Amino acid sequence: MQEADIQFLEESFKKYYFNNFDLITVPERTSEREFGYQKFNSGMTRHISLKDDKELHLLLMQNIPSDVYCSNACYTFPNLPMNEKDWKEADLIFDIDAKDLNLPCRESHTVSICNDCNDVSKNLTQCSKCNSTKLEKKSLPCKNCIDASKIEVEKLSEVLINDLAITKENIQVYFSGNEGFHVYAYNSQFQEIGSRERSELTDYISLRGAIPETFGMKKLKQNRASFPDFNENGWRGRFSKHVFGSKSKRSKIITELLANGYSSFQKTLDDVSENIGVKIDPNVTMDIHRIFRLPGSINSKSGLTKIHCDNLTNFDPYVEASFLSDDTVEVIANSPIEFKLKNKKFGPYLNEKVTVPTFAAVYMICKKLARIA
Amino acid sequence: MLALGQDEIAKYPFLADAGQYLKDQGFSLEQFGTDPDLKDLIKKAYERILTAADGKIYKSDLDGDHVSKEAALPREVFSFLLAIVLLKLSGMHTLIKRFSLAEARRAEKYLEKDLANISDESKNQLAIRVIDDLFSVQVEKSDDYFIIPVSDYLKHSINFHEREWKLINRHVENGQVFLSPHETVRLIRKELGTYINSKIINAKTPTMIPGFEDSVNKLVLLSKKFVTYTVSTGEYPPCIKHAIDILEKGENLPHSGRFMLATFLLSKGQTIQQVAPLFKNAPDYNPRVTLYQLNHLAGTSGSGTQYSCPSCEKLKTQSLCFATSECDNIINPLQFGRKKK
Numbered sequence: 001m002q003e004a005d006i007q008f009l010e011e012s013f014k015k016y017y018f019n020n021f022d023l024i025t026v027p028e029r030t031s032e033r034e035f036g037y038q039k040f041n042s043g044m045t046r047h048i049s050l051k052d053d054k055e056l057h058l059l060l061m062q063n064i065p066s067d068v069y070c071s072n073a074c075y076t077f078p079n080l081p082m083n084e085k086d087w088k089e090a091d092l093i094f095d096i097d098a099k100d101l102n103l104p105c106r107e108s109h110t111v112s113i114c115n116d117c118n119d120v121s122k123n124l125t126q127c128s129k130c131n132s133t134k135l136e137k138k139s140l141p142c143k144n145c146i147d148a149s150k151i152e153v154e155k156l157s158e159v160l161i162n163d164l165a166i167t168k169e170n171i172q173v174y175f176s177g178n179e180g181f182h183v184y185a186y187n188s189q190f191q192e193i194g195s196r197e198r199s200e201l202t203d204y205i206s207l208r209g210a211i212p213e214t215f216g217m218k219k220l221k222q223n224r225a226s227f228p229d230f231n232e233n234g235w236r237g238r239f240s241k242h243v244f245g246s247k248s249k250r251s252k253i254i255t256e257l258l259a260n261g262y263s264s265f266q267k268t269l270d271d272v273s274e275n276i277g278v279k280i281d282p283n284v285t286m287d288i289h290r291i292f293r294l295p296g297s298i299n300s301k302s303g304l305t306k307i308h309c310d311n312l313t314n315f316d317p318y319v320e321a322s323f324l325s326d327d328t329v330e331v332i333a334n335s336p337i338e339f340k341l342k343n344k345k346f347g348p349y350l351n352e353k354v355t356v357p358t359f360a361a362v363y364m365i366c367k368k369l370a371r372i373a
Numbered sequence: 374m375l376a377l378g379q380d381e382i383a384k385y386p387f388l389a390d391a392g393q394y395l396k397d398q399g400f401s402l403e404q405f406g407t408d409p410d411l412k413d414l415i416k417k418a419y420e421r422i423l424t425a426a427d428g429k430i431y432k433s434d435l436d437g438d439h440v441s442k443e444a445a446l447p448r449e450v451f452s453f454l455l456a457i458v459l460l461k462l463s464g465m466h467t468l469i470k471r472f473s474l475a476e477a478r479r480a481e482k483y484l485e486k487d488l489a490n491i492s493d494e495s496k497n498q499l500a501i502r503v504i505d506d507l508f509s510v511q512v513e514k515s516d517d518y519f520i521i522p523v524s525d526y527l528k529h530s531i532n533f534h535e536r537e538w539k540l541i542n543r544h545v546e547n548g549q550v551f552l553s554p555h556e557t558v559r560l561i562r563k564e565l566g567t568y569i570n571s572k573i574i575n576a577k578t579p580t581m582i583p584g585f586e587d588s589v590n591k592l593v594l595l596s597k598k599f600v601t602y603t604v605s606t607g608e609y610p611p612c613i614k615h616a617i618d619i620l621e622k623g624e625n626l627p628h629s630g631r632f633m634l635a636t637f638l639l640s641k642g643q644t645i646q647q648v649a650p651l652f653k654n655a656p657d658y659n660p661r662v663t664l665y666q667l668n669h670l671a672g673t674s675g676s677g678t679q680y681s682c683p684s685c686e687k688l689k690t691q692s693l694c695f696a697t698s699e700c701d702n703i704i705n706p707l708q709f710g711r712k713k714k
Contacts, residue, residue: 082676083678133656135656136656162546163547165547189548190523193524196687197531199690200531200539201523202690203541208690209690213542234546235541235545282690
């Protein structure tokens, strides 16, 4: 990124932080958390401890970070090196990202930037100019992606509440600032479990590693009664609703499943897992030392804010998470795909000089699709 | 400490304070080496270890839940305590490990029976308390099942590699896992073994007692049998081959995949300079960052922790596992191609 772009982004971010202190607050048990931040074109500064909102706001004003993070873990000494921090516990966190959902719409709103010649195009396999395969992919706003991610958030909440006894009030949903959602579960029985336990929990939530016997299919001594009932709780219940469709079809479908045999059932199970398992990024949940994007901070992949979703169903991130100003600025834009922010359409731009509002300019520069003219 | 009845001490001898028990019964260790009436017990203790070393469970003189004969009880407990003395005198850790595991499995059978005992509430409660006191697993009874919090379940189940122990293959409801008595006890087998093992390790080693030498010498010889040598074919497991393939094609290998590849190769003895060029084709290749991260993994920078290659289980979760029949149920990619000789 060129110097003028960084300067522009820093100015815009600083203005946002200065005007929105109320949105950026430290989490509970502040002094036990580790904070960290990144500046544009620079590495991560972490192992920082803060006392309160004031110290956080000071950090923002002094450093104008591109990204700000805070640990989900609590430590006795959050500012010491990792192995001296004395880990106490960590909130359960989940990352749901549209890019992990294998949606068919992805191709239509993704552009590639060639690492060798910087050419931007819709060709996602190799650079159309220099044939290089070193491509960086950037995805632009898509309602379908957000809607699909919301469904995953709802599926996740359902499992957390019904299977894992986490109360609704202790589940908080945030838009990640780019293309997905971050879900926090507080005060659960899982606060103190380690990384391997959390990994098992993610397998449970994503319905991964299930064996046919769990859903009633046995290798020998097959028995119709061991298949799940329609109204059962947990994954057996979800399985039967998905596979049987209705109570009346249960019997007929069990006959089919038995006729197809054990190994075919394993394939059915993989298929069911793909369809009804919750698509969370396991790496995020099993990391108990992670510093996770701080709510209220800007995501430098987009210039949008990581923001709490009060009403997930109606939430539109491309309107509600865009806080930067409407003041216009001149940029050279190269975005072969049209996109919509704050209900305004932008592009497509073919390497042309255009005047756009700051929020759109920041968005494109963050995506490497524009530079300050 | 739990208050134990006679039957309980015979079933769970590791719960008793060994020295105190001998004293209470009016015996000293030296007596066992010299008294012709007691010498047989050393033989019995030796056999108890031998059975364990063979991977079998020692068949006790217990008849169902009760000690069959009045005299059988001290024999049961003494043979256990003497076995520990023999093991300590031999100093053979492989034998101690095998013995602990076999004793754990023996106790497991009794725990399971006690847990399932519906006619005697006190037995049932004792088993529940043993599990809670020793392993901090809170078990509650609910109809025919025992329910334990998911978090407690996970702390133990992660030590199992069989798929049926995965949480997804369990009946989970409202934050609890439902288990049969057998499963409840099976869940803590390893910890029970560890518990017995640590009790033995932490016990004081007595000086050699006359009359014990023979058995001790035989144990030292026996333990040599368990030394194994392994050879490796040197071939890479499919997960590693896959990762290298991806990188060679210039496609993006996720961070977790790079972590696996680097830790694997570093563990196999490759140097950072040998590993680094592999990442040259990555779309976001940056030599400075690559070296920084490799140094970090190798423990030559940062905290000094040397990171190890993730387990097969973890790689499955991360969709990095491409197991073939050649993997042969290994639990870590580093074991691939290793054959016991």
